[in-house]
Amino acid sequence: MTNYIVGVTGGIGCGKTTLMQCFADLGIQAVDADIVARQVVMPGTPCLQAIQQQFGSDILLQNGELDRAALRQRVFSHSADKAWLEQLLHPAIRQALLQQLAQLTSPYALLVAPLLLENGLNTYVNRVLVIDLPEPLQLQRAMARDNASEQQIRAIMAAQISRQDRLAAADDIVHNDTSIAALQTQVARLHTFYLQQAGLTP
Structure with a gap:
C-alpha cells in the first residue's frame, strides 16, 4: 500500500489527464475521481x-x-x-x-479530482498539486476538447472553486501554458521531491 498521496486538481481544460500521464511515465499510479x-x-x-x-x-x-x-x-x-x-x-x-x-x-500515488477541494478530498492527501492555466487559455482548450460553447464551459468554471482560491490551497503548482516538454520538466522535479517526502514517511 502507498502511504504518501498527492492530490491533483485543476479547473476544466487545465490538463489533469496529461499531467497524470507524465507521472505514469515515471511509474506513479493514480486514482481518477472522474472514472x-x-x-x-x-x-x-x-x-x-x-x-x-x-x-x-x-x-x-x-x-x-x-x-x-x-x-x-x-x-x-x-x-x-x-x-x-x-x-x-x-x-x-x-x-x-x-x-x-x-x-x-507505487512509491507515492496521485488522487486526481477536479473537485478535490470543493468535496473535501484534500483531507485524504499529504500534498495538493494544482495544474494551472490562465483563464482565457483554459476556456479555449476546454471548448476545443469538449466541442462545447463558451457559455457551457463558463458555467462549469463558475461551479468550480475560483482559480485564486485553488492556487491559495496549493502546496505545489504546475504551469501548463507552454509545451508538454515544459510540463515534463516540472513533473520530473516534483517526482524527485515527492520521492524524498515519501521516504520520510514511516
Whole structure:
C-alpha cells in the first residue's frame, strides 16, 4: 500500500489527464475521481438503482446505462434533486476512491479530482498539486476538447472553486501554458521531491 498521496486538481481544460500521464511515465499510479464517479453508477450498482427509483427509467439509456446528459440537465435546474444526488454519490465515490488508493503500490500515488477541494478530498492527501492555466487559455482548450460553447464551459468554471482560491490551497503548482516538454520538466522535479517526502514517511 502507498502511504504518501498527492492530490491533483485543476479547473476544466487545465490538463489533469496529461499531467497524470507524465507521472505514469515515471511509474506513479493514480486514482481518477472522474472514472470512479462513472464506476459507482454502472448497471447493477446500488447507486444506479437508487437513481432509477428517484428519477424513473427514462434516466437510463437503452443499454441500461445511466443517461448522464439527461441526469445533468435534470439536476442542474433543480437544487433539491442536485442535493439528493450529491448525498447519494459523494459517500460512494469517496469510499471507492479510498479502496482503490489502498491497492496502489507505487512509491507515492496521485488522487486526481477536479473537485478535490470543493468535496473535501484534500483531507485524504499529504500534498495538493494544482495544474494551472490562465483563464482565457483554459476556456479555449476546454471548448476545443469538449466541442462545447463558451457559455457551457463558463458555467462549469463558475461551479468550480475560483482559480485564486485553488492556487491559495496549493502546496505545489504546475504551469501548463507552454509545451508538454515544459510540463515534463516540472513533473520530473516534483517526482524527485515527492520521492524524498515519501521516504520520510514511516
